[in-house]
Amino acid sequence: MKKAINVTMPSSAEGMSRVDGRLKVTGAAKYSAEYTMPGLTYGVLVGSTITKGHILTIDTKAAGRAPGVLAVVTHLNSPKVPGDQPEKGKPVPDKGALKVFYDNKIYYNGQPIAVVVADTFERALYAASLVKAQYKAEKHITNLPDNRDKGFAPRGEGVYKRGAADAWQSAPFKVEQEYIVPTVTHNPMELHAIIARWDADDKLTVWDKTQGVNDTRDDLARLFKIPAANVLVHSQFVGGAFGSALRTWPHEVAAVLAAKVVSKPVKVVLSRADMFTSVGYRPFTWQKIGIGATADGKLTGITHEAAGQTSSYENFTEGPVGVSQNMYACPNVNTKYNLVSLDIATPTWMRGPGEATGAFALESALDELSYAVNIDPLELRIKNYAEVEPSSGKPFSTKFLKEAYQLGADHIGWGDRKQVPRSVKQDGWYVGYGMGSGMFGAYRSGATVRAKMMADGTLILQTAVSDIGPGTGTAMTIIAAEQMNIPADKIRFELGDSSLPPAPTQGGSATVASVGPAVVKACTDLKEKFQKLIGNGGEDHPDYAKVLKEHNLPSLEVTSSSDGGNGMEKYAMNSWSVHFVKVLVNAATGVVKIDKVACVSDCGKVISPKTARSQVIGGAIGGIGMALMEESIIDHRYGRYINNNFADYHVPVNADIPQIDALFINKPDPIINVMGAKGMAEIALIGMAAAVANAVYNACGKRVRDLPITPDKVMG
């Protein structure tokens, strides 16, 4: 049994449970694909089977004649998407989002070339198999390592230089290595799904899996040239996303087009195979790090190069090299980031975007350096601890990473670690310890919340934010309960609907930091309104229901906003994490078992302990997946994914997951917002893969620099 290990936080049992937990575990929570309505029809996408070229002919006759089929929409008969059409007098941009059914061009394998609509899903699926296209294929490239010479610097973020270039080379102790993070697919349990219904020629309602109902609304309004106010987006529950639902994808546009053609609501649910080509992924990234230190472990220079893949039609950029600029105090740092355009779909942000990729390389390189210098890797990090942001010289709003190091080291039993690999054996398995740090910007943006006190004393809070699983509704309820001094079960937090007051898209670990202050503001304003009603002498937390009754009011409401704050003008603001991992390695067969994990988060004040703990455990498991098994494999001859299913694309199962201790520093950041709470989703994963790789090396002496660390790379 797990003992109560968390010294700085109440144990999970003491935190409030998820407000929607019961709905979720009983199946009562309704996800986008589960809605039904009169006249609902079903769309199934047909994907391109070539990787680059164009469609010569597309035969839809058999599909059109199949039982139950209402329409087969292709580029030949699709209604035009007004927002995709060239505008008079304006140059056509050379890159941009894929235009659905726009012309006969093929940019990637699996690109939608048709959507078949039928009266049942099964009939649509069968008819979709009857659509036959003839193509003119062109030579394609889908392999990054072979095409790195085609790399180019994305606008605005190619090269960074601090101090002398390549200073690491003249250091007495140095390491230069290449690291690979392969394509990794988000693969949330819930498949992406949308129901699109045109209520009038210029009025559209969608039930859609999205991390931002307002972004989806604005995208669809722009594409179909209708007023944003006429687009209603519902997304009350989202079964995980990890970034895959941060933008509007082709299948969503296809569903809206299909609904227009058949004049009925159309439901499109992606298949698991579609998930690999339709909703982004973490891009395959090659990295090289040169790093040097003095004999006592002081960093003298870091050179970090990265090349990430993008599609041929869009430049997707993230920040893999950013961690090298700001994780450690180092006088000489230069970084270079390139993109390589391949004939694949566009990648997108995935949990810890950029930083997770960069931290694998940096935190692995630091570990390698620690062996070169022969210094404990934790000590090496403490020696190079950044007290101010290295790139700007700004003070940090708060940074308690040193405390986090100590807490985590104590929990994992770092004192038992031996510096020399293959020193410790337990039941025939080598034992190793590793660590990896993470950082991510502490972002915050504006949000608006409506707070409405009902006659029965129920407080309804409304805002358009999504909750993709972290427990947003729970955290906001906890904040409001404290502000209003009412029990949590008297509060209803309504979200995931574009008709509600605006809130930012759920991404970048910014929801609690952004929406939380708006909840505080709304509660403050509502209490003030009550005060005015009561007149002089009213108490701060009156009996709200009683006051309403006395004034014969059905309810009292306010709509209040908070802004994005201006802390970043004066401060460098980040959340920080460190992951400690103990592994067992069978050197003969290469099998790696994670024995224990301790993750420490420095993310300001923790609002909701129980869901925060779940968030960290989820991030750590995602990190274990990234470290040991996740990889979307393309057969580059064909440009097609070969393991696009849950039997062959491995995510960790229960048997892979050991005890994970989620620990928190839990000290408020006074700059970020009134609660002192910063984001914690990304840092739960960033640095984890390196911690595992470092532990594997410490156990058996095998350094794996290309993820995932499968048995074949460790054995022998």
Next chain:
Amino acid sequence: MKQFQYVRPATIQAALDVISKPGSKIIAGGTNLVDLMKRGVTAPDKIVDINHLPLKGISEPIGNVMTVSIGALALNSEVAENSRIKELFPLLSMALNAGASPQLRNMATVGGNMMQRTRCGYFYDTTMPCNKRQPGTGCGAMEGVNRMHAIFGASDQCIAVHPSDMCVALAALDATVEVAGKKGKRYIHFADFHRLPGEKPQIDNNLAPDELIVRVIIPTNNFSRNSYYLKIRDRQSYAFALVSVAAALEIDNGIIKNARLAMGGVAHKPWRLFEAEQFLVGKTASEENFAKAAGLAMKGAVGHGGNSFKLKLAPATITEALKHAAGLV
């Protein structure tokens, strides 16, 4: 999915009548067939549901009948958890529990497990070449992504592997398969049930299209104290084997009297290691001898690039499995 007819014959004889017609497919647990139908790999006109046929039982060895018989429709989970199976053939129980997930084991049957198709990605993607799915189209895996593929017994037509764990144990245990056909029943030695791809990779085994698996018969043995099934895979559960080894030893005073070895994840069929078995007989149960046996077992192994690591992983796994079986770890 193509529309199909569903039939449920009342007797084994009636089932045999139906399955002899082209375009029909037997369904038991359906854990593989339904996937194949969803992906368009197979599109039967007729689904023959045999789940209610009396083929479920697990018999005890009685009197001088020194065998255990397992009905074709016995669930993988039932067999794995059966106390007599655990006692007499722990190897089989271990292999079954190493396969799939609890949910799948609760659906999958013994016969269905034997009849499952390869999990080669090229076989499942109907836009790719695959001689097993579409003879004459070529082998996508040969020059492609073949990390999971065969190092033994492959042909230039096909390098797919049979994905079962259960079958590896049954091959090691010298089981026999009883099949029913219109002309009556016949028996196939388990090691001969599955076949190598040769020139006809579309045919997985030696069961005729109009035959039905009735039961699997396992002779009792003296291996129960020294058996081990070791499966090396990319995650700790619910993953197909990179390499798996069924090892069974009969040890008397530290000397090996009898040995059985079979490998999974390396061939188009469960791969018996006869030469290694013979080598071990009369030898002491030591890591050194196990490693030598493993070396003998690798004769004729061929890597294809992505799977070449198995040339090293396989002997390591054999040695490790034998050590476990002998109680050396």
